[in-house]
Structure formats: structure tokens, C-alpha cells
Amino acid sequence: MHISEGVLSVPVLIGGAAVCTGGLAIGLKKIRHEDVPKVGMLTAAFFVASLVHVPLGPSSVHLILNGLIGLILGWAAFPALLVALFFQAIFFQFGGLTVLGVNTVNMALPGIIVYYLCSGMLRSESHLLNITGGFIAGAGAVAGAGVLVALSLYLSRQAFLSAAKAVLIAHIPVMIIEGIITVIAISFVRKVRPELLEM
Amino acid sequence: MNASRKKICVVIFSVLAAYFWSPAGGSCHRVNIFCWVEGNQVKCESRFTPGGPVKSGSVEVYSQQTGERLLTTRIDKNGRTVFDIPEAAKKHGWDLKVHCSAEMGHGNSWVVKADEFASDENGGFTVRAQGPLPEKAMSSGALEKMFSRVLSDQLTPIKRDLAELKVRRISFQDILGGLGYILGITGIVFYFLAGKERD
Numbered sequence: 001m002h003i004s005e006g007v008l009s010v011p012v013l014i015g016g017a018a019v020c021t022g023g024l025a026i027g028l029k030k031i032r033h034e035d036v037p038k039v040g041m042l043t044a045a046f047f048v049a050s051l052v053h054v055p056l057g058p059s060s061v062h063l064i065l066n067g068l069i070g071l072i073l074g075w076a077a078f079p080a081l082l083v084a085l086f087f088q089a090i091f092f093q094f095g096g097l098t099v100l101g102v103n104t105v106n107m108a109l110p111g112i113i114v115y116y117l118c119s120g121m122l123r124s125e126s127h128l129l130n131i132t133g134g135f136i137a138g139a140g141a142v143a144g145a146g147v148l149v150a151l152s153l154y155l156s157r158q159a160f161l162s163a164a165k166a167v168l169i170a171h172i173p174v175m176i177i178e179g180i181i182t183v184i185a186i187s188f189v190r191k192v193r194p195e196l197l198e199m
Numbered sequence: 200m201n202a203s204r205k206k207i208c209v210v211i212f213s214v215l216a217a218y219f220w221s222p223a224g225g226s227c228h229r230v231n232i233f234c235w236v237e238g239n240q241v242k243c244e245s246r247f248t249p250g251g252p253v254k255s256g257s258v259e260v261y262s263q264q265t266g267e268r269l270l271t272t273r274i275d276k277n278g279r280t281v282f283d284i285p286e287a288a289k290k291h292g293w294d295l296k297v298h299c300s301a302e303m304g305h306g307n308s309w310v311v312k313a314d315e316f317a318s319d320e321n322g323g324f325t326v327r328a329q330g331p332l333p334e335k336a337m338s339s340g341a342l343e344k345m346f347s348r349v350l351s352d353q354l355t356p357i358k359r360d361l362a363e364l365k366v367r368r369i370s371f372q373d374i375l376g377g378l379g380y381i382l383g384i385t386g387i388v389f390y391f392l393a394g395k396e397r398d
Contacts, residue, residue: 092369
């Protein structure tokens with residue numbers, strides 16, 4: 001999901017940086033004092049999660065955890081993912097500094113969308129709704145990131161449908177895995193630290 | 200959750216973790232390419248880090264000095280590419296910038312210095328194509344060519360390994376370093392928040 005340097009056109013890079021700046025401002029404004037450790041912990045989790053790789057056909061994919069981060073952090077996902085992606089670019093050469101804004105938006109925005117769509121389901125007393133909400137959030141955020149990656153490539157003059165198809169097909173196993181991981185993580189958090197889900 | 204279900208969960212998690220963390224797979228966030236010169240050709244290998252070869256993608260060769268695109272070729276299913284050194288590069292002494300474009304916006308570059316193919320042009324396939332040298336009529340030039348060919352054959356695996364060694368890999372220090380920085384940033388945020396509260 002990390003788009004490399006030199007792939008996207010300048011307008012897409014600038015647009016991504018602008019949207020990222022907006023998201024960052026909202027995210028920073030919404031972080032309360034008591035949320036700081038939570039943001040730091042999930043930033044570290046995202047930083048390391050991309051090293052968990054799933055070999056797959058002609059390529060391979062990695063865990064993203066943007067759904068889980070979005071559900072727990074809401075808008076604070078923007079600063080968390082920006083910092084994590086920055087250090088991934090510096091230490092691992094994943095993505096790059098010029099594409100930092102686009103990569104942050106591609107991963108944080110779907111997380112925020114699933115936060116608004118699924119947090120209601122997670123607050124429900126119904127166990128089935130909790131599981132469904134967690135799975136949709138985990139899988140949906142990966143799918144959303146895939147669509148945004150394809151859109152970024154399309155806006156840089158690559159064919160949208162083929163790019164979207166390639167990205168989404170490659171990430172179907174990750175969607176399922178992330179859905180399951182999100183369900184387990186959210187169930188665990190609800191039991192031991194339910195206040196973590198209040199952002 | 201009763202004890203037997205807990206045990207099953209732990210076993211499933213352990214198996215999944217062992218599978219995903221295994222070094223056998225690739226990870227789809229950084230592509231590495233490395234190239235070496237063999238006679239009149241440049242050979243390249245592209246692979247995801249850490250893990251498998253790029254099985255679908257293209258390689259574009261540019262002049263490092265002028266930025267002019269000299270040729271484009273495909274990557275085979277083993278992640279390998281071979282191309283003849285462009286005449287223009289030999290004539291003008293240009294370094295070659297070899298850019299690998301893999302699927303989903305991944306890419307990376309490698310520079311082949313002009314010195315490498317200038318010093319290697321007598322070795323390798325070009326000379327081998329001339330067939331066995333006559334034993335009796337062996338001039339000093341022919342001897343030189345024969346030694347170049349033999350040396351080139353023997354040095355090829357070393358050149359490949361040397362090129363591969365130049366590729367930067369993710370180390371444990373990188374991971375710890377990134378986590379340390381994230382922890383540090385969280386600490387700095389706390390420091391400033393504490394200052395605000397004191398005021």
C-alpha cells in the first residue's frame with residue numbers, strides 16, 4: 001500500500017499533502033491529554049505491523065491495521081499514521097518523503113470513515129453487531145485504502161480499473177485477516193479497557 | 200471463554216504469527232533492484248524486501264547524466280531482466296539509471312556506473328560468441344581476450360553477490376530506532392502538555 005517515490009504526478013502529491021495537512025490539524029485538535037499514550041502506542045503498532053507480510057501469488061501484502069487505528073483513534077489516526085509512515089520511510093525506505101501526504105491520506109481516511117460507520121455497532125450490547133462492526137471496519141478500511149491507492153495511481157495517469165483490480169485482489173486475504181484481527185482486538189479492548197474505544 | 204477455547208485461540212494465533220513472521224514470504228512495500236555488468240549486457244534482479252522476486256513489472260533505463268530514456272524492458276517471472284548496454288551510453292560514457300516499476304505503485308532504482316561497462320566490455324558474452332581461439336595462432340590480443348572471458352565467467356557470481364550486498368536491508372536496529380523515536384515524540388508531547396498544565 002506504500003506508493004513509492006517517483007510514481008505519482010506533482011498535482012497528486014500536492015493534493016495529498018494538502019488533505020493530509022487538513023486531517024492533521026483536525027486530528028491534533030481532537031487529541032485530549034489522556035489520549036496521548038493511546039496515540040503513541042498505536043503509532044508504534046502501525047510502524048511495526050507493516051513488517052508482518054503475507055506471501056501471495058505474484059506478489060505479497062502486509063498488515064495495515066488502519067481500520068483498528070481508525071476505530072480507536074478517530075481523527076487522531078492522521079497524526080499517528082503520519083508519524084509512523086515518516087519513520088517507515090526513513091528507516092525502511094517504504095514509500096518516501098514526497099509521497100508521505102498521499103500515503104497518509106490513503107491509509108488514514110478509510111480508518112476515519114469506518115470510525116464513523118462502525119463505532120455505533122461497537123457500542124451496541126449485541127455481540128453479533130460488535131463482531132460484524134469490527135470485521136467491516138478492519139476489512140473495509142483496507143479496501144478503502146486500496147481504492148485510494150488506485151485513485152492516486154489513476155490521477156497520475158495510470159488506468160484506474162486495472163490498478164484498482166490489482167490492488168483489491170491482492171489485498172482480499174489481508175482484508176479477511178485484518179477483519180478477524182480487528183474483531184479480536186476490539187473484543188479484547190472492550191473487555192479489559194473499554195474506555196480506549198471512547199475517542 | 201472457557202479454558203479449552205482459550206487454548207484453541209492461542210494455538211491458532213501462534214500458527215498465524217509463525218506463518219506471517221516467517222522469512223519465506225515477501226513484503227509488498229519496498230522493491231529492491233540490483234544490477235551488474237556481464238560483457239556487453241547488464242543483468243538485473245528485482246525483489247520485494249524481505250522476500251520474493253518481482254514477478255510482474257517493467258524496467259526502464261535512463262541516462263543518469265541527461266535523464267533521457269534509453270530503453271524499456273519487462274521483468275521475467277523470476278524477477279530478472281537482461282538488456283544490452285545502449286550504444287549511446289557507451290559512446291558518451293553515461294551512467295545508467297535502471298528503474299524498476301513493480302505493481303501497485305512500487306518502484307526503485309539502481310545506478311550502473313559507466314566505469315563498470317567500460318572496464319568489462321572485453322569480457323563476457325561478446326567475446327565468447329567468437330568461438331574457441333586457435334591454439335597455434337594466439338596473439339597477445341587474443342590471449343588478453345581469452346583471459347578476460349575466463350575472468351568474466353569466474354567473476355560473474357561474485358559481481359552479482361556484491362551488487363546484492365549493496366542493497367540496504369531492514370535491521371533490528373532500524374525497528375528499535377523507529378520505536379524509540381515514536382516513544383520519544385510521545386514523551387515530548389507529554390512534556391509540553393505538562394508545561395501547559397503548570398501554566
